[in-house]
Every structure is written in C-alpha cells, then in structure tokens.
Amino acid sequence: DGGITQSPKYLFRKEGQNVTLSCEQNLNHDAMYWYRQDPGQGLRLIYYSQIVNDFQKGDIAEGYSVSREKKESFPLTVTSAQKNPTAFYLCASRPGRTNEKLFFGSGTQLSVL
C-alpha cells in the first residue's frame, strides 16, 4: 500500500541530545513537509522541501534541521538548540506545489526526559 510512514511513534530525548525523526513516503511525491503540534493547538510549519536536495525554512525552523537526499525521505533532526522540543510532530507530502492535498503520516510524539 502507498503511504507515508513516520517512526518512531514515541521518542524520548535527553538534555543536550540530538534526535532524528524519520519520514518516508512511497507515493512518488515531490513535496514534503514537517509540522509541529503542541497540545490544543494547530500545526506550525517547521521545514518543507519541494524537490530533492532543496528545502526551505518554515515559521519555526530554529533548533531543527532537515535533509532531502532522496525523494522518498525527509528526516527531521531536533537539535539541542531546541529548548522546548516536547510536541507532536507530523510529516506530510503531496505530488506538486499547489492544488494537491497533503497526505499525512501518523505522527511522532517527542518528549524530554
């Protein structure tokens, strides 16, 4: 089945540690997105990529980094510079730039130990 897979479902981070959240899609989509969701709030855009080897900052990119070396993969690293990383992280993809709906993964809950 085609879809978008996020792993792990739950992740714990120690102080000063970098952690990487995985996002893989087999839908042959060009565009991929990372969002952060805090309890009771909507989605905030962290980073997005319209094409392989290219990505842009969203509204809250500080403390995060991404790479897009392969079309199907868009991992997100939460660095130690992100002082409040506890949140629900959602990855999404869509075929092109506009007029196409986003397909979402099931999310990763990141917590700080």
Place this chain on the structure above:
Amino acid sequence: SQELEQSPQSLIVQEGKNLTINCTSSKTLYGLYWYKQKYGEGLIFLMMLQKGGEEKSHEKITAKLDEKKQQSSLHITASQPSHAGIYLCGADNDMRFGAGTRLTVKP
C-alpha cells in the same frame, strides 16, 4: 504567509445537533483544505475548495468558500459522536493551517 483564524476554538454539542465552524483568511484563498484529526493521530482529508462560492459535501459534512475567497465554513448536520475531533483548515498556496476547532459531541 497566510494567516488563518478559526472559530470557535472549541465546541461542545449534543448528538443530533447541527454545528458550524469558520475559517477566515487574511488574504485571498486560492485553495482551502479541511482536515479532521483525532488527538495524537495524523490528519484525514475532508475536502478542498478552490472557487469562490464553491460548496462541497461529504456525508453529513458540507463546506463552503465565500465569493470573496477569504472565508470558509464547515457545517455538520445531525452530529454524531464519530464527528468528534479537531477540525483544521489549511491554505493551499503556503500550506499553513489554522489553530483548529476541537469538537466534542455528547451522546
């Protein structure tokens, strides 16, 4: 970027009642999405609106985009507990989302 305001922030209704959720944009919408989310899960696509005055329905959910393309409403008829969740609107041109409306349906 486009700012989307949703209202109300939360809504509690009795099963069987109708309800409306609104999404207002600071700029012209060239495409608007409605998604539903169960807490702690991914988003489920409901519908997309692109043209001024457009209206779409899926089962008991109807969404409209106004003629000026700056406001959308989502209407649920005869609500059921299965409608409970968070409803989010998103703008197509920059993929920003509103803060969401949390819907509770009491049996």
